[in-house]
Amino acid sequence: MKAVVWHDVGDIRLDEVDDPRVQEPTDAVIRITRSAICGTDLHMERGTMPDMVEGTVLGHEAVGVVEEVGSAVRGFTPGDRVVVTSTIGCGTCSYCRAGYFAQCDTANPNGPAAGTCFFGGPRPTGPINGLQAEFARIPHAMTTLVRVPDGVSDDQAILLSDIFPTAWFGARLAEVGSGDTVLVLGAGVVGQFAIASAKRQGAGRVIVVDGIASRLDKARAQNAETVNFNEEDPVEIVRELTGGIGPDRVIEAVGVDAEQPGERTSEQWKPGDAPRLALDWAVELAAKAGSIGIIGVYPPGFDDFPIGQAMNKNLTLRMGNCNHRRYLPRLLNMVLTGSMDPTAFITRHEKPTSAIDAYRSFDLREDGWLKTVLDVA
């Protein structure tokens, strides 16, 4: 089959690789119909997320059709349409049963202390071959796959694989509640869904900061109040918009290296040499006793955080990798009932044969590359 394969930092290729097969009784194999390129994939491509293993298939978002199930998989039949959760949980351990699927004790081959297991990630996450491919092996299929109802299209379902659950989780982490003034940092596709999630979790106002006009246009279409950091000082403007108090809740949907595409790797990065991080804005801007939910990606080893300022403002900080399985079924239902249409945020459809060029355009933040879906079949 064809798959997008990681060879080295800056070297990803569309390769011919072996078809995956069922290896464990709890596995399934799916034929992929839609995949997508995520901002997280750029971290592997650039090297900001270190320790990738050569030959790993990239990608952690997919919709497909079940081809084959292992003997222990009782809920799926070949031919079922499914969406894949980006993070993998067994569904049985105490963490999964408490809803912390991204901290499953069983799924990660590196052991219970290794943390989140996800598709197409670096060595400490598995590695588990990813989903930018024609077929994929799905470990723990009973929790990692969710059946897609007939009323939901592949294009709607693909954004439920990672993006919408992550944004929803971000709003939950930030403790968004009734009437809150919410600041969303970053108007990429996760930021867009964070705006939608905050509003559906009760936000009274949503302010969004980004530096790309077309993204801010999309945010304004959701009735968010927009601030362009390339044209004005976001700290000053957000303070002004909130009567000098700051937002009650902040969702950080940017992460470590969003400002310097292709220029910095984890080896080169040193505290103090970064441009201003969105995280610094989050701490500086949050109202006293406010709360921050961090869903932007920070690699292990990143340790530059203004803890003193956060402490002295009595801030609440929550963060982590999304427990996709916890939210996906109910978000799927929101799409089915028409209260949310994710396809409004897909700006590109590409053939898998264009995947490598698509990575480049996305990395350069070319206008209109908000979210690229790969039409595999």
Ligand SMILES: [Zn+2]
């Ligand atoms: Zn588990």
